[in-house]
Each structure stands twice: as C-alpha cells, then as structure tokens.
Amino acid sequence: xPEIFINGVPVEAREGATVLETALEHGFYIxxxxxxxxxxxxxNCRLCMVEVxxxxxxxxxxxxxxxxxKGLRVLTDSDKVKxxxxxxxxxxxxxxxxxxxxxxxxxxxxxxxxxYAYNGAPSVSTxxxxxxTKFHELSQRILLDNERCVLCSRCVRFTRExxxxxxxxxxxxxxxxxxxxxxxxSLDDDPYADNVVDICPVGALLSRSFLYKSRVWYLDAxxxxxxxxxxxxxxxxxxxxxxxxLNALDPRxxxxxxxxxxxxxxxxNGPWICNTGRDLAKxxxxxxxxxxxQKGREADLTAAVAAARALIDAAKHPVALVSSWGSNEELAxxxxxxxxxxxxxxxxxxxxxxxxxxxxxxxxxxxxxxxxRAAVELFGDAPVALDxxxxxxxxxxxxxxxxxxxxxxxxxxxxxxxxxxxGHADVFFPVSVQxxxxxxxxxxxxxxxxxxxxFPRPPRVVDAxxxxxxxxxxxAARSGAAA
Amino acid sequence: MPGRQLLMTFxxxxxxxxxxxxxxxGGYGTLQKVLAEMKPEQVTKEVAASGILGHGGAAFPAxxxxxVVHLDDGQPHYLCANADEGEPGTFKDRWILENAPHxxxxxxxxxxxxxxVRNAFVYIRGEFDLPYRRLAGAIDEAxxxxxxGERIMGTGFSLDLVAxxxxxxxxxxxxxxxxxxxxxxxxxxxNRPPRLTVRGLYQRPTVVNNVETLSNLAGIIAxxxxxxxxxxxxxxxxTQLVSIxxxxxxPGVYELEFGYPVARFVYEDCGGVLGGGKLKCIxxxxxxxxxxxxxxxxxxxxxxxxxxxxxxxxxxxxxxxIAEGTCMVRLLQVMLRxxxxxxxxxxxxxxxxxxxxxxxxxxxxxxxxxPGDIDRLIEISEANDGTTICGMGDAAGYATVGIxxxxxxxFEHYVLHKRSRFDGRLEVPLHA
Numbered sequence: 001x002p003e004i005f006i007n008g009v010p011v012e013a014r015e016g017a018t019v020l021e022t023a024l025e026h027g028f029y030i031x032x033x034x035x036x037x038x039x040x041x042x043x044n045c046r047l048c049m050v051e052v053x054x055x056x057x058x059x060x061x062x063x064x065x066x067x068x069x070k071g072l073r074v075l076t077d078s079d080k081v082k083x084x085x086x087x088x089x090x091x092x093x094x095x096x097x098x099x100x101x102x103x104x105x106x107x108x109x110x111x112x113x114x115x116y117a118y119n120g121a122p123s124v125s126t127x128x129x130x131x132x133t134k135f136h137e138l139s140q141r142i143l144l145d146n147e148r149c150v151l152c153s154r155c156v157r158f159t160r161e162x163x164x165x166x167x168x169x170x171x172x173x174x175x176x177x178x179x180x181x182x183x184x185x186s187l188d189d190d191p192y193a194d195n196v197v198d199i200c201p202v203g204a205l206l207s208r209s210f211l212y213k214s215r216v217w218y219l220d221a222x223x224x225x226x227x228x229x230x231x232x233x234x235x236x237x238x239x240x241x242x243x244x245x246l247n248a249l250d251p252r253x254x255x256x257x258x259x260x261x262x263x264x265x266x267x268x269n270g271p272w273i274c275n276t277g278r279d280l281a282k283x284x285x286x287x288x289x290x291x292x293x294q295k296g297r298e299a300d301l302t303a304a305v306a307a308a309r310a311l312i313d314a315a316k317h318p319v320a321l322v323s324s325w326g327s328n329e330e331l332a333x334x335x336x337x338x339x340x341x342x343x344x345x346x347x348x349x350x351x352x353x354x355x356x357x358x359x360x361x362x363x364x365x366x367x368x369x370x371x372x373r374a375a376v377e378l379f380g381d382a383p384v385a386l387d388x389x390x391x392x393x394x395x396x397x398x399x400x401x402x403x404x405x406x407x408x409x410x411x412x413x414x415x416x417x418x419x420x421x422x423g424h425a426d427v428f429f430p431v432s433v434q435x436x437x438x439x440x441x442x443x444x445x446x447x448x449x450x451x452x453x454x455f456p457r458p459p460r461v462v463d464a465x466x467x468x469x470x471x472x473x474x475x476a477a478r479s480g481a482a483a
Numbered sequence: 484m485p486g487r488q489l490l491m492t493f494x495x496x497x498x499x500x501x502x503x504x505x506x507x508x509g510g511y512g513t514l515q516k517v518l519a520e521m522k523p524e525q526v527t528k529e530v531a532a533s534g535i536l537g538h539g540g541a542a543f544p545a546x547x548x549x550x551v552v553h554l555d556d557g558q559p560h561y562l563c564a565n566a567d568e569g570e571p572g573t574f575k576d577r578w579i580l581e582n583a584p585h586x587x588x589x590x591x592x593x594x595x596x597x598x599x600v601r602n603a604f605v606y607i608r609g610e611f612d613l614p615y616r617r618l619a620g621a622i623d624e625a626x627x628x629x630x631x632g633e634r635i636m637g638t639g640f641s642l643d644l645v646a647x648x649x650x651x652x653x654x655x656x657x658x659x660x661x662x663x664x665x666x667x668x669x670x671x672x673x674n675r676p677p678r679l680t681v682r683g684l685y686q687r688p689t690v691v692n693n694v695e696t697l698s699n700l701a702g703i704i705a706x707x708x709x710x711x712x713x714x715x716x717x718x719x720x721x722t723q724l725v726s727i728x729x730x731x732x733x734p735g736v737y738e739l740e741f742g743y744p745v746a747r748f749v750y751e752d753c754g755g756v757l758g759g760g761k762l763k764c765i766x767x768x769x770x771x772x773x774x775x776x777x778x779x780x781x782x783x784x785x786x787x788x789x790x791x792x793x794x795x796x797x798x799x800x801x802x803x804x805i806a807e808g809t810c811m812v813r814l815l816q817v818m819l820r821x822x823x824x825x826x827x828x829x830x831x832x833x834x835x836x837x838x839x840x841x842x843x844x845x846x847x848x849x850x851x852x853x854p855g856d857i858d859r860l861i862e863i864s865e866a867n868d869g870t871t872i873c874g875m876g877d878a879a880g881y882a883t884v885g886i887x888x889x890x891x892x893x894f895e896h897y898v899l900h901k902r903s904r905f906d907g908r909l910e911v912p913l914h915a
Contacts, residue, residue: 043674044830046870060869065674087866091835126853127842151828170669170828173652175838177828 002070013068020063034152105203139187149204155196165190222454226277227370232443233269296423315392323397324369327439337472349399374442486740505585526597532708539693551680566607567656570769573801575724576694580614584621590700653825658691672873715741719786730806761807768798771878773885811890822879833876852898
C-alpha cells in the first residue's frame, strides 16, 4: 500500500490506484468530466490537473492517469491548479451554448456544478460559437445535442467497453468533432444504450422519454428494484416531490414515474441498468384494477374476504399459484397463513416479449421475474400443472393462462391490473404494485435488495401481505372473536 | 556542402534509389556484418554510445529509448519508422525515402535485429506519392533478394516490413497517434504513462523512430560509435538533414553537420534571401519552433545547445526563411489555420483553443481586431502549454508566443489601424 501525500496529508493508496481514485476515496475532490470509475481512462478533459511537488521543481499533470506511487506529493487546490481549472472550464464553455434554461440536465449537470464551484465568471470569448447539430437522433430512445457535448467520450467508451455494441464513435476532428452512430451499427440494437444518458456529464445525450418532462429539482428519487428480470437491478424511481405538487395541468404527474435511473450496487448491477428497466413505468402504470369483485360484481372488501375464506374452507384440492413478483415478505406471509392449506406452485408472471433480449453476460437474465429464487426456496420448483381434481385455484399476479383452468375449479384472483379474467373470478382482489409498498426481492444469485413505496395505495386496493393474513385466519376463529 | 556528410554521400541519378545502385555503394554490407558478428545487445550499446538524438523533433536519445525495451520479456516487440512527415516546412525524410529507401530498409533491419522485432512498420505520410512508390519498390526488391522476410541472408533472423500509408493527419505524426492510426483506429494520441516502449502498438513494447534517425544507424554501425561522435558537436553528434524553403535563393534539402554556423548556411550555402532582400527571421525547425530574428541567428550554430540558448529548437529540421516585408500577422494566421485544421479534437485545450485562436486572428486580419485580442492569444497559448495529451497544443502555443513576443508591434499596428504595416503583396522575385 503506497503512501502518498495529498495537499500534505498522508493517505494510503490502493495498489495500482491512480491519484484521482485515491483522492476521491479519501475525501479530496478533484473535478473531472471524462473519467468514470467503470470505464477506461481517456484523459481528454484535462480538468483533473493536479500539481506534483518535486525537489527538481514541480509539474502539472492529469490525476486520472497518474499512478499513486510511493512518496508522491500532489496538490489538488493550489493557486496554479485553480487557475488551470478555471482556464479549462473557460475553454469547455467556449463552444458550449449555456442553454441551461432549456436543458434537461440542468440541476444535475457536472459542467454547471463545476462552473459555480471553480469558475463563476462570465465568458471571456468574444468570437462566435461553433454551431453543431441539435436534436440529432442517435436512436429511437436518445437524442444528441452536439453543441452541448464536451467530447469526453464517456458514451463512446461505454458502448465499447460495457455494452460492447460499438455503436458510437467520434467523427471529424478539432472543434467540429461530433459523436455519431457507427454507420454499420445501430444504437437501437444496444439494450443498455440509455446508460449513456446518465453518464453524460452534460446535457448532450437526452432521453427522449424524459425530454422536457420535468426539471430534475422538482423530482425525488425513491430506491427500488427493477422487476424486469432475475438480476434485480437496484434503481431509483423519480417522481414529483410532494411539496411541488401540481394543482393545475395534469394531476397524473403527481403520481407517475417520471424516469428510472440505476442506483449503484456493485454486487448486483454496478452503476448500469438495461433499457427494459428504464421502461418500468410501462409495467407499473398499466390501467389498474381498483375494486374487489365477486363474479364481476363490485364487492365490499370484507364481503370478498369472507367469500374467499369460505371457498378456501370448502375446497378439497386447492392449488395456489404464487407470484414470482411477490416480495420476500409477501411470499413468507402466504406461506405462514395459507401454505399448509394449498398445494403451492410458483408461476412465472412474465415471459420475454418478442424482440426483447433473452439473456446476456452483462445484466439481462432469461427469467423475466424478480423474485423466482425466493419463491422457489419456499415452495419448490414444481412445474405449473393443474390436474382435473383441483377444485379451487388461487392465482396471484399475471401470467396464468386461464384456458388451462380445470373445468369445475373455483378461482380466487389477486391482480393489480385490469384484465378480462378479473370479472370471471369467483373472488377478485385488487392488490398494490411495487411502487406502493415496501419489500425485498432476492435475485438469482441470492442477493437481497430492498424497495420502498413512493405513491399512496389507492383506497380500495390491498397489500397482498395483509390480505394473506386475513385469508389465513379461520372463519370460526373470527366469528368466535366476534361473539 | 556545409560540413561532413553521412547520408547525402552519393549523386542522385535516375537509378540511385535502386537495390543495384545501393549495393554498388556498399549497401547491406553492414546488415550482413551485424547478423554475422554482433549480438542484439551490442547493436543497442553501440547506438547508445553514439549518442544519436532523435531527428523527428523531440531530440530524445535513440539509444536510451531502445534500452527501455527488455529483450527477454517474452512479448513481441514492434518497430515503427515515423515517415509521417507533416510539420510545415519539413521535407527532409522525403529525400531519404525518394533517394535512399534501401538505407532506411537496411537500417530498420539492423534496428529490428537489435530490438528482436519480427514485424516492423513504416508509417508513411498519405500525401507522399513518389516516396511511397520508391519505398514500396525498395521493400519488394529487398524481399526478392532475401534481405527481408524469413531467415534473412541465411541467418536465424526473420523480419517482415510493411509500409502503411497514412490518411492525411498531422497528429498521426505524433508517435502514439501514429500507432493508434496504424492499429486501424482514429489517430488519437495516447496519454503517458504507459510509455510506448512499455505498451505501444497492440499494447506491446514499441519503438518509434524518425526515418532520418533510423537511416543513420547503418552508418553508425559501419563506422562505429567513436567515429560517429567525432562528427558534429559533443552534445549533438552527427548531421541533420535540413529542408530549407521560403524566401531563399536555393531552397532544398541540405545535410548539415551539427555545429555549422546558421548564418553562413542561410546566406552562403543557400544564397541568402531572394532578390537580395533583407532577412527578417527564420523558422528554424518546422513552424512549431519559435522564430529567430535575423540578428538572433548571427551567433547561432546548428546544434541543439546553441538553439536552446537562443530560445528556440531544431525541431524537425524544416527551416523557413522569411524576408523583410513579410506581414507576421498574416503569417501567424496561416499557422493558426493549420493548427486549427489539424487539431484532432481529443483533449479540451487544443480542441477549443486552436479554433478560438484561429477565429481571433481571422478577425484581426479582417480589420476587426480588438485591444484584448493579442493578450487573449497569449493566454490561450499558455493554456495549452503542457496541458495537452500530445505536443501539438504546446507547439501551436510556442509558435504563437514566439511570434507575438518578437513582433507584437506589428499586431498592435494591425489592430489599431485595421491594416497591415506591410501593405500590398510582398514583392519577392522568383529568381535571384
């Protein structure tokens, strides 16, 4: 462990670490654009310049490419370093449009932050800025504003080193360099492409689904887990802050997922997620089932519970199909309350859609459900097969083909979304979705991740966990208590 | 001729570049001697002992570069000749490639043997047509004669030499940009560390030397390091090919022994300024070196120490003679247009700075200069000093600061009066 000195303070550097990494790990901040801890070193923004003190006179070099060798003495905020940083930012801003007022990145833009922290002065340039393409369509999901681009090459390196699609490159040279799609490849074929929007230090790469949707300072991020596959990537669900509630305009904006970004977890997904995860709103914001029903007729929750209870009590061969989208808590509650009463099978709620990438060695897993592992640990991995003797089927969640229902079986259905089957079930319970409750998922490797609620549960919707407890309480016990 | 000669030792004829003529001058004898009698380490030692400095511009000792490569590290090594001669005013390597391509091939074979290289490359400037044809012809001849390829001259040493044409980028003349381009990627220079002799072409130890540096090797081995050191000065042994152009009576490529007086070279050997005019200044070694005024070159001799003392450098040996009456503002405009056009755009200071400087100088020349412009040019130059990945940012800065420091009054005059101090075109007769 080589010891180096940062601003005179001795710190232990990891073996093979650079000065920039060491500084950041020990709480010395050095600004940077092009450096990213998961990507190779490009060293092109020249913003992380530090001063090296040496007996033979010092020199300046970039910290991101400087090995932390024993006894190295660097200064991260000497006058020289500050002057260099200011100059570099001046140069970066020379051709930057400074259109923060209409830029989606404003509020979380590195250039904006650095300008306030290290420059703060108006532009010194008196010559016209270089004009470049605005709203260049990189893919169906991503727009590129070349004027805002600082050519840090993070996006290019991402497609080369992480997603391996090699879809992006830089064409032309000098101050008319442009990030462009490879002529023979398409960014649309890269299922991880949207990560480039996150790693873009400025507002050059724009998500078309988030474009002009909201200023980021009106949003809050709630930690969650992507249910799109068995990887269970940790994500942030961005939604409008309560104090910035919209009273006019479309009130739906107050309770919708504005965007989904990765939440870094080195053990699960690193700092990345796939495009499917970005479209989480597509799963969670389908039309919701909002009222309990008995054979298609709206019912009171208490009456529905009693009816379901009666069905359970009467059944001779009841089968439960539990959801692989249920949280660990819900699955445990089911096991505790009803596990002995039902023959329980684990049902995959979602299968890959046409065109969706099945599996790769980056993140995406073939099992498109978040909690199959925990469900299988509790209930085994017997295939979903219903014999003719089955007289009651409890279906929890999506993905069951009702054509396979035994002819005389009664059904209890727990669903979150509007579906034709809801009206045919003997008893139907609307249950909450992931963004309305807390819980945990266990991914395919056994790593447990937590998710938190960000929206209130609609009034007549129940959490599956409490519902199971109510269904598991014997009718006799309840009537006895009432008596 | 100015001083002793090492390279321009034969009369150039229609066939002097062929293998037959080269053999007639004793060609490939040194290679034979090296393969038969010397060990690789001995060759490197000899080159290091000769003290030869790189002739491409940076003047780094070639031997020291070679010694970084460990012959027993179990990796392939590569050798690459930098024939991407793109520095404005420089055309000396072109002379070697056109007239003595076999000298380069033989010297590269010797260098490859010393560095235990199996595959060597010549990265040749894309615009070089005749030089490329001559070089490609020489390589073909050498293959046919068994001087390249498998088991050269019946020994255990094999070498393949490939001439690769560039696509017209100045930055690809920088060693790491050259290798990146050779790998088939966009010619972006790379950050150091690692040095190219540690991880260069295809991430393997690679030695990149200038064509002229390499071409000197055959001579160094033939005469021995001791003899070689007797030519030139103590700190700059040997000779330098100088390509001289501009307002000079006899432009062309000359071989100068290090230590030769520059004034004598310009005024006597090259015939002085066209039309008997007065000398204003010279660009000593490609436009990336600082200009020296007529008065400044008087005491200077052609070697590294003397030029450093005068506040400039030998650079790539591309000397440009500038006559009295030349407008330095418009000269700088030409230079900055070049740097702007050639900036690869990888790192911030050069990418943004070159365009900015070009815009400012264009505005001054258009008669729209502002009082702060000259200081801004200096500030941008300083912002490029030592902050860029390769040396191009620094080079543009040196050129600009060099001219501004010595001819600031011309710039101020231009900004104030919106016109050049030197009106009209410079009248220089084409013939003396």
